Amino acid sequence: MMETVALRSVLDYHDANVLSVYLDVNPAKPANQGGRRAYQIWLADQLKNLADSIVNGEKRFWRDQAARLQEFVDSFRPSSKGVVIFSGAGLWQVFEMPEAPRNRIWWGQPLTVPLRRYLARRHRYGLVIADQEKARFFAGDPYVIEELSTAELNNRMAEEPSRHETTSFRGGGGVVASGDRDDDLQGRAQAVQRRFMDSVVQQMAQLATEYDIQRWTIAGQTENRAILKDEMPPALRDAVISERTLPSTAGKGEIQEKVLSAWQVFELQERTVLVDKLLQQGETGFQVVMGLEKTLEAIQEGRSSLVLIDYDLDGEVWVCPQCGWVALAAQECPVCGKEMRLVHLATAIERRAREMGSEVEIINGEPARKLKINGEIGAFLRF
Ligand SMILES: [Zn+2]
Secondary structure, three states, rough: OOOOHHHHHHHOOOOOOEEEEEOOOOOOHHHHOOOOOOHHOOOOOOOHHHHHOOOOHHHHHHHHHHHHHHHHHHOOOOOOOOEEEEEEEEEEEOOOEEEOOOEEEEEEEEOOOHHHHHHHHOOOOEEEOOOEEEEEEEEOOOOEEEEEEEEEOOOOHHOOOOOHHHHHHOOOOOOOOOHHHHHHHHHHHHHHHHHHHHHHHHHHHHHHHHHHOEEEEEEEEEHHHHHHHHHHHHHHHHHHHEOOOOOOOOOHHHHHHHHOOOOOHHHHHHHHHHHHHHHHHHOOOEEEEOOHHHHHHHOOOOOOEEEEEOOOOOOOEEEEOOOOEHHHOOOOOOOOEEEEEEEEEEHHHHHHHHHOOEEEEEOOOHHHHHOOOOOOEEEEOOO
């Protein structure tokens, strides 16, 4: 599972002397192989450049964090395409990423927005792969999946006829209606199958509660999926967003390839709907605001319920270290008069929105293109 506790520790860290680094460490790239790797060279250059811009009061903190980071990256052996590191006096977090990010470095409050693209999921997902005698259960998000448990057809299911079975293939008086033994055997096998799938469905419901799963992918052969769906109560059936043909013996690689992409597409579709809705309502200004200035104003007035931010939104903004006020241009806080600090724009807005009780969605890919030409940011309003 993605480390949400670790992410929370970064999001809640308010000290401004933090080095945030995003690196494309993809081991498949030739430039990232051999003794001196591309990302190591990039980082060394950036640290050198940044060092000149660090003000006197921060130099000591800077030296500690830069040295620790350099040392870590030089001995780091990546097992994923990207890595994100946060290094501060009371903070050290490393996140390995399933995709290579754009190389970035930032000194100040933690630069969390690009990371949230991967960690911010809209739903928790479940996967069940079922065949006639076995079912495997998984939970995850669009980038990570883990196996939870297995269910197998047991003797009890095979031997004890249920009431369901009695009514389904015997006549009303309990007399076998048909003399055809093959039919009986077939009916009995079907009943056993249904009982097994019914137990699978019960386990799905249990896991959904335990792991907070809101959406499901069901996998297996077509006929098994059909029986499974047949046994599901309507609410659970509605939570099924995709089906995949997968053998119950599938390995982790095959499962990831077939399932994670479906979950990514699902979330992309949901975000597309959100952006379209924002733009549509934006045409008449109905309960939405668009653009940086108006969105920031709505956030700080507590009117925003959901902010959509373009993943690539870059730049800086002023933040008051005392009361948290955010301003596009101000040396002193208009609220409390304290001297303000320059902070990464998207990160500052995300933090401020969360403080003010608003949800935030980081938008990337196709829907981000539409958002980009409409001010890169907007918000749905409570009032
Ligand atoms: Zn202030």
